[in-house]
Amino acid sequence: MNSKMDFGPVGCIARLLAIAVMGGCIGAGIGVARSAAAQGKAAGDSAQKLEEGKKLFHERCGYCHLAGGTGTFMLGQRLGKDRALLEARTDLSVEYIKKITRVGINSMPPHTRIEVPDSELDLIAAFLTRPASARGNAGSSGGAHE
């Protein structure tokens, strides 16, 4: 493979970045004392944002990156089937997702800020890097193009 950028070699960096970024992004457990009500509201907001991020991921990226999609197929060829489905991955970082979305990779074209505005990309990246506690069944299924 002659690619200049690849999900493979960046995986280690991606995991480190994910750890650094996810706390701030998801807004959970950063050691600041808060009231139970405030914590509950924050958790609710986070869950809602993850749902929005999931919906946007399916709408904007699902053309290729759900089960059976061309992006899933190509990632499966390059990295193996266990790393083919983006929403099941745990080794991606917010920065990496944003960069690849804007510059493209291999045969994946870049996405403009009109197709995926920054505010939407923030939510998509937060969804793809959600913590294990927010994963469960939701968000790891593929399904048809939506």
Next chain:
Amino acid sequence: MALVLPPNVTEKTFQKALDAFAGVLGRQWVLATDEDRGTYMDIYAPGDADAHIPSAAVGPQSAEEIQAIVRIANEYKIPLWPISRGKNLGYGAAAPRMTGTVVLDLGRMKRIIEVNEKFGYCLIEPGVGFFDLFNHLQENKIPLWMSVPANAWGSVVGNALERGYGYTPYGDNTRNICGMEVVLPNGELLRTGTGAMSNSPCWQLFKYGYGPSWDQLFVQSNFGIVTKLGMWLMPEPEATLGLNIQLPNPDDVGWAVDALAPLRMNGVLQQSPSIGNSLRVAASQSQRSQWYQGDGAMPDDVLRQVLNKFNLGWWGIALRLYGYDEVNEAHARIIKDAFAKYTKQEFQVVKWHRGDPIENSGAGVPSTNALQIVNWRGGRGGHIGFSPVLPPTSEHVLKQFHSTKKRYEEIGIDYYGSFTLLDRHTTNVNMMIYDRDDAAMTAKVRALFKVLVADAAKEGYSEYRTHLTFMDDVAHTFDFNNHALLRLNETVKDALDPNGILAPGKQGIWPKAFRGRQA
């Protein structure tokens, strides 16, 4: 990508124009960072993406905002390049013909204004994608079918305006256009057909209106910006019947065209079947290096091994009949009889009835899976298509097929072609797949493309559509009476767009302000 200004525009004037655009749209929808410019480059360019660099992009959300943008562009002499969703992959994607042009990205205009079930049409904006319209029809259980291209990531409007096609009886997408709303290069808003009346109920029912009919003026042109488009949609049939067959030998494409063309013309076959060489299946399922790592084009014996592995012939055909069971069965018998004169092979038959899953119906179901072929050579893949139009006879088809295959082999790339049969012509799409990291390979592909244009022109064949880089080459093959057609196009261009602000160079049509910029 660093800023490259439009020709004859200073940085100060350019900045003033951007500020004026932002005054209309808001700063958020004026995209002018280095990264923004990169997102509008031609991702699959055959080694010459730098020849088509945008200076910025703007994203209006309404015809009124487009009118305001166009007026500003005229004031500051800023060229604009309208795109619908920017997925014109293999033809230049979102990039402009002329470096420094500002991309007018209509991707925010995503309204499905009307879907009329009774009369089978929709009225949509340019940002509506094939997936958007398909989902709308499915979610609302509207029994109308779309025609979609092989890669359906793009815009319904953009595809129809570029004369794209699909594979149902409504597969000639441009033919389905019925009524447009257009912003002219001077900022005026126009509606074509009976839309030119302020109260017509027939805008999406009757194409011609009264007097000259202008819809084709805005197809593959730079004469206006289409902001709304009426499209006819196909009523869901009661049943479909598919006939699939694999043809074992390269020359079988000749008799297949001879067998099918009369049936396509007399209406037994109402859709436009694609006779494609089976490398396209192999390329979507595997990489070349799995089969062959030597120099030059893949040898015929290796290709035969690949085809055997996938249980494919040299060519594959998928015919589909739409309508009622009894009629489909009768037409299937006629097609089988026509093929029996040439082969003993049997068709694989696929039947669908209303209520069965749509995936097996022959309806246009959007997918992006065709993109998988760009991974054939590995690296950062790219593709470009050379697509001449020929008479549908074995004589023309075989000569063109062998000539093109030989040219591919001369530069060491694998032949990948198809012949799609429409009413009275066949469109011969020849795909070139390359590794963009291999500069020598992409240079050879660029050179090959010009050779193919010249070869075809000698036979009197033109392309139906082409990549940005070759728009002038193809335009100049229309040489009757000292290029009278191009001169007419230029006359119209200068009359409608005296400042030359709209898509300079598209389809080889250059406005006076930039004429002579052909590279």
